[in-house]
Amino acid sequence: MRPLRDPAKLAAAASSQRHLREIHAHLLVSGRIASPPHLAAFLVSLASSSSESDDGDLSYARLLLPRRPATLLAHNSLLRALARGRRPHLAFGAFRDLPLAPDNYSFTFLVRAATALAAAAASALDAALIAGSVHASALRHGHAADPHVQSGAVSMYAAAGDVGAARAAFAEIASPDVVCVTAMVGALATGGEADAARELFDGMPQRDHVAWNAMIAGYVRTGRSREALRLFDEMRHAGAAVGEVTLVSALTACAQLGALERGKWVHSYAHSRGMRLSVTLGTALIDMYSKCGAVATAMEVFDSMGERNVYTWTSAVSGLAMNGMGRDCLELFKRMESTGVEPNGVTFVAVLRGCSMAGLVDEGRACFDSMKSNHGIDPWLEHYGCMVDLYGRAGRLDDAVNFINGMPLEPHEGVWGALLNASRIHKNVELGQYAMDKLIAIESKNDAAHVLLSNIYADSQNWKGVSNVRNMMKAKGVKKMPGCSAIEVGGKVHEFFVGGKTHPRYKEIEMMLAEMSQRLRLQGYIANTKEVLFDIEEEDKEDAISLHSEKLALAFGLVALPEDMEIRIVKNLRVCEDCHDYTKMISKVFNREIVMRDRNRFHHFKDGACSCRDYW
DNA sequence: GTAGGGTTAG
Incomplete structure (x- = not known):
């Protein structure tokens, strides 16, 4: 083998991970491991991202750390890799064992590790302790005023669930740049303070696409999906760079709302922009289609994906479960097991729910038992x-x-x-x-x-x-909690509450309700009043029931949607038995497919029957 | 020749 002298060539060769060990050996033999320092650091970070350093402890990368002279560059590279890895707590040990005084770079990596740990901490106290001590340590070493450390500290406290501390850290920044403000926007939203986040966002002297993303995601996280989508529209009109992250948040918002039309629009937007179907984007699409009742489309996306991780599989399993497809759900789960993607606790929640929905008692029991025995997960x-x-x-x-x-x-x-x-x-x-x-x-x-x-x-x-x-x-x-049903018409989500009469097209809705009652009566439909909570007069009960939010939404769907289009309704509570019967009948009498998502699951109504087989 | 803010499953 001809000696490699040119660092650039060496780096290029080493970037093929398979050759890393050979290059390493070569360097050892030629005595070049220690210099130049940036090359050693490069090799460390390369080894760090290598799948060969399996356990996340990066033992191989550590071997590449030059001892004499020890350089902070190389050690920081290791810190960086550990902080980003699966076992971020190892960054703390490496930090403690640093042969040189840590610099501002070292602290950004430590803060990153602390953020990951705080987010996963068993208790709020643990999280606060981790975040606080890292911040204090940065202060002691005189690096707390570094903007990279500051922005990291804000997010770190947010991850620890301490918005107050995030606020305090933010207040100490003399002139926060766009990154620090964005971190604070995210921190406020994480703490449930979307309005405060929005105020800060609106006051930003300049905002880049990440700031937009943070605010949109903030709305999604606090369950304010309509505002998220409105801001998404504003973002596009403002000419900011809409990227995958933006679309993933928009899709999550559509999923929450059950807004299939808008979700499809986002999908085709991504497609028309030539975006690759990444794991994250694909997973968000599966989730969106599933939660809009379009489970077949969700599975098409799943099948078309080149790379799938545990989120992807869990999304798909969960999508089948909530749509009542228990058998398919279980089958997909088995496929997952055989593929070698390790299921986690969330996956098991999904598959157990699937079994439960479909009445697969023995199968569900077997899954539950296998959690511990085959996957080492304590329920x-x-x-x-x-x-x-x-x-x-x-x-x-x-x-x-x-x-x-x-x-x-x-x-x-x-x-x-x-x-x-x-x-x-x-x-x-x-x-x-x-x-x-x-x-x-x-x-x-x-x-x-x-x-x-x-x-x-x-x-x-x-x-x-x-x-x-x-x-x-x-x-x-x-x-x-007041019942609320939503229906999307022409890309706009309309909400109805019990007995609500405020919709601009209420007259038509009222007429349709009358027509529905009449046509159902002819079919022998009798109102079921037994689930009415309030002890009002019997004759009023039927009225109260007939104005349940899902019926209003259903009537509006019949009025406003084309006849060949299925009607999709999203309800915030469990559908009541009467409305369920009623909707079955409507599906038959009006010959319409109706998809209703309630708090727990989907009901697909067709020809007078429901996919849940009245088992919900 | 290493850094900071934004994204996916219950």
């Missing part, structure tokens, strides 16, 4: 909740109770809530009361639970029980 409370739901929905109430009794963790409200819901489905008043007692002991103000219990009583004609629940809610100040 979370959510997983126990899924199992109670799985047994409970299937009518195996004894198994559900026994399962709870055998839990190694203290059951949380989700577990009792699942039992309560199962009691409702299978009309077991006693068990429902028991679950409710347990639930109230943990979380006394759960509005959904009160409504469920009321429904259980109503179902057994126990009006005294219904009114007791109502009084209990009044006494405790528990308010039923």
